[in-house]
Amino acid sequence: MAERILSGSEVVLQALADQGVEVVFGYPGGAVLPLYDEIFKQNRIRHVLVRHEQAAVHAAEGYARSTGKVGVVLVTSGPGATNAVTGLTDALMDSIPVVCLTGQVPTHLIGNDAFQEADTTGITRPCTKHNYLVKNPDRLARTMHEAFHVASSGRPGPVVIDLPKDILVGKAPYMEPSQVQHRTYNPVVKGERSQIEEALEMLASAKKPILYCGGGVINSGTQACKLLTEFTRMIGAPITLTLMGLGAYPASDKQYLGMVGMHGTYESNMSMHDCDVMVAIGARFDDRVTGNLDFFAPNSQKIQIDIDQSSINKNVPVDIGIVGDVGHVLEDMIKIWKAKQYKIDATALDSWWDEIEGWRGKHCLSYKQPKDVIKPQHVIRRVHALTRDRKTYITTDVGQHQMWAAQHFGFEHPYEWMTSGGLGTMGYGMPAALGVQVAHPDATVVCFTGDASIMMNIQECATMTQYRLPIKTVILNNRYMGMVRQWQQLLHGSRYSESYSETLPDFVKLSEAFGFTGLTCNNPADLDDTIKQMLEIDGPVILDVAVDDKENCYPMIPSGKPHNEMLLGQETDGNEAIDSDEGMVLV
Amino acid sequence: MKETEISKHTISVLVDNESGVLARVIGLFSGRGYNIESLTVAEVDADAHQSRITVVTSGTPMVIEQIKAQLSRLVPVHKVSDLTLAGPSVERELALVKVIATGEKRVESLRIADIFKARAVDATNNSFVYEIIGSPEKIDAFIKLMAPLGLSEISRTGVAAISRGTLTM
Numbered sequence: 001m002a003e004r005i006l007s008g009s010e011v012v013l014q015a016l017a018d019q020g021v022e023v024v025f026g027y028p029g030g031a032v033l034p035l036y037d038e039i040f041k042q043n044r045i046r047h048v049l050v051r052h053e054q055a056a057v058h059a060a061e062g063y064a065r066s067t068g069k070v071g072v073v074l075v076t077s078g079p080g081a082t083n084a085v086t087g088l089t090d091a092l093m094d095s096i097p098v099v100c101l102t103g104q105v106p107t108h109l110i111g112n113d114a115f116q117e118a119d120t121t122g123i124t125r126p127c128t129k130h131n132y133l134v135k136n137p138d139r140l141a142r143t144m145h146e147a148f149h150v151a152s153s154g155r156p157g158p159v160v161i162d163l164p165k166d167i168l169v170g171k172a173p174y175m176e177p178s179q180v181q182h183r184t185y186n187p188v189v190k191g192e193r194s195q196i197e198e199a200l201e202m203l204a205s206a207k208k209p210i211l212y213c214g215g216g217v218i219n220s221g222t223q224a225c226k227l228l229t230e231f232t233r234m235i236g237a238p239i240t241l242t243l244m245g246l247g248a249y250p251a252s253d254k255q256y257l258g259m260v261g262m263h264g265t266y267e268s269n270m271s272m273h274d275c276d277v278m279v280a281i282g283a284r285f286d287d288r289v290t291g292n293l294d295f296f297a298p299n300s301q302k303i304q305i306d307i308d309q310s311s312i313n314k315n316v317p318v319d320i321g322i323v324g325d326v327g328h329v330l331e332d333m334i335k336i337w338k339a340k341q342y343k344i345d346a347t348a349l350d351s352w353w354d355e356i357e358g359w360r361g362k363h364c365l366s367y368k369q370p371k372d373v374i375k376p377q378h379v380i381r382r383v384h385a386l387t388r389d390r391k392t393y394i395t396t397d398v399g400q401h402q403m404w405a406a407q408h409f410g411f412e413h414p415y416e417w418m419t420s421g422g423l424g425t426m427g428y429g430m431p432a433a434l435g436v437q438v439a440h441p442d443a444t445v446v447c448f449t450g451d452a453s454i455m456m457n458i459q460e461c462a463t464m465t466q467y468r469l470p471i472k473t474v475i476l477n478n479r480y481m482g483m484v485r486q487w488q489q490l491l492h493g494s495r496y497s498e499s500y501s502e503t504l505p506d507f508v509k510l511s512e513a514f515g516f517t518g519l520t521c522n523n524p525a526d527l528d529d530t531i532k533q534m535l536e537i538d539g540p541v542i543l544d545v546a547v548d549d550k551e552n553c554y555p556m557i558p559s560g561k562p563h564n565e566m567l568l569g570q571e572t573d574g575n576e577a578i579d580s581d582e583g584m585v586l587v
Numbered sequence: 588m589k590e591t592e593i594s595k596h597t598i599s600v601l602v603d604n605e606s607g608v609l610a611r612v613i614g615l616f617s618g619r620g621y622n623i624e625s626l627t628v629a630e631v632d633a634d635a636h637q638s639r640i641t642v643v644t645s646g647t648p649m650v651i652e653q654i655k656a657q658l659s660r661l662v663p664v665h666k667v668s669d670l671t672l673a674g675p676s677v678e679r680e681l682a683l684v685k686v687i688a689t690g691e692k693r694v695e696s697l698r699i700a701d702i703f704k705a706r707a708v709d710a711t712n713n714s715f716v717y718e719i720i721g722s723p724e725k726i727d728a729f730i731k732l733m734a735p736l737g738l739s740e741i742s743r744t745g746v747a748a749i750s751r752g753t754l755t756m
Contacts (some may be wrong), residue, residue, distance in 0.1 A: 121607060122610070125607065125610060125611060125614055126614055126618050129662070130661075130662040131607075133606070133607075150662055154660075155660075183603070183665075184603065184662065184663060184664065184665050185662045308656075308660060309656040309659065309660065310653060310656035310657045310659075310660055312656070313649055313652055313653070314653055317590075317649060
């Protein structure tokens, strides 16, 4: 096929179209004006104007995480690019495929401290999976296609393409995606068969097996989640999910133990601690999951399946590490397990389940809803109950409300849970919800947030109004940075240094000022009606719920403690202090 | 785990010779707190635009495994080879060593240079610049002996390494 010569901007737009991109989240500026001009002239690709570049990346993340596609961001040079850095780091930590186009000053000005110049590739090198500076127009089309390949294959992640203005204005040849082959980057997807056989033999001989699964399963796709469910039911073992893995396995299933980790369930963490064979699938032994490494699952053999070799043996040494795509490996595992007619010893498995039922009997997530004040957990549970008959997507910000949402909202399907797990970015929730609602215009999108987190990207209310995105934002308002307050209570002698929200806006008036509805609720008796009212409104809503300001998030594995030393909270009225210097230095 | 012993490894990395590739490698080491004892880089295949980076690092077996996995997943990296584990290998380094001295010390430095097969590549009435090629240990030994003889400046290339026999990357 003969090369077509277009303008640089036309090449960029053509490449986006050929990559199947439907929507771009962005914010214009001097260096990207040629691209915005091109966007103006066409109808194939929709542009959603955010109000801050960080929000553009979070929106793209929400879009990507809820669809399985690549999220696309367009920002200008200098401050546009530096504002995007938090979002890029967030996407890197949570392995979310994002392609971020940044404007750059013309090539002849690079390095001259020109107006709105920043060393974007230098700044974003450690917070992207890969980045490019396009200095040669001949490489523009190839770079665009390569970036989508890198962002979406292997362990997904954010990719930045820095585009100098002269490249966008000048002529450049276009080539189709099929004409581009990557020279070096071709990740392994198929697991080594001998290792899979060895792993299954180990699993079949287990007496106390557990499956510990993470966001990698969701990244592998809906098919991988189906295979995981099939495999789990076939072998009869208990399964736990990480924060990023919620939805990979149906929460209502009896083999599901709940979330694992710092605020995971008692039964999950005890099972992790006492298991004899652990199979980690698309999970990376994060410190929020493992607690104190010296006491992590001390009597277990471990099998780990991950597409990223560097995730294997990073924090926790494993006995068998299988490099491959979770979906492919699970497919092989199911075939081989059936072919070899493996079965975990039924008596051993029964007594393991008996033990687990004992832990379940603690009802570690239980709470009492009094008549006078709304418990934050109750809000999550009621929203869950009242949205059950709808297709619902949940995003969160970061802190106590995030953990309560993870604990109390039962996720049955993948792609319905968007949260900032690795980086823990306050301000993620509302922009991520924008991305989700753009991708699923007819679905119910709820953003659970806190009174502190919501203030960190509050400007996106304007975007919600502009695009009539009917996002339901539920603030669990305890007038504190709740998780900070909880740690100060537990570790710093209840000295609540700077964690009180002294001057919060009136969220009803604020909503009205942005052009949509604001609701409040402070009476437990009104909660259901207010939630229903919120869900019935055909437009954005902020619901400000005044919740118990002293409520702590339990269960909790304090930093530096092993899984079997959880604080349950129930017996202690939340007044326990942790006497640990070691814990205090950890985050 | 008994594997807490720290050992030194020489790792060869074949990369695309593109801008920023060295920064990616160095950034990976500093960002993750790994050690670089020596690092060399030069283009080895001009037609394919490929460079070879040789890095000497140290760590526990788990850390070394991490370093190799982390290097392998960089997009412009073609191959990573741990020469220390791959089999016998040859390691060479070049050093230029300036010695400023007169009289007996000057003569003594020449005698030692002769024993080490170091060449004087520059000479004035009161100085020599020696060029020495060898293993890093040999160069260390040479420098140590020159220290009391007027050693005043050292420039070392860092290690270039390749496996012995027919084995290739």
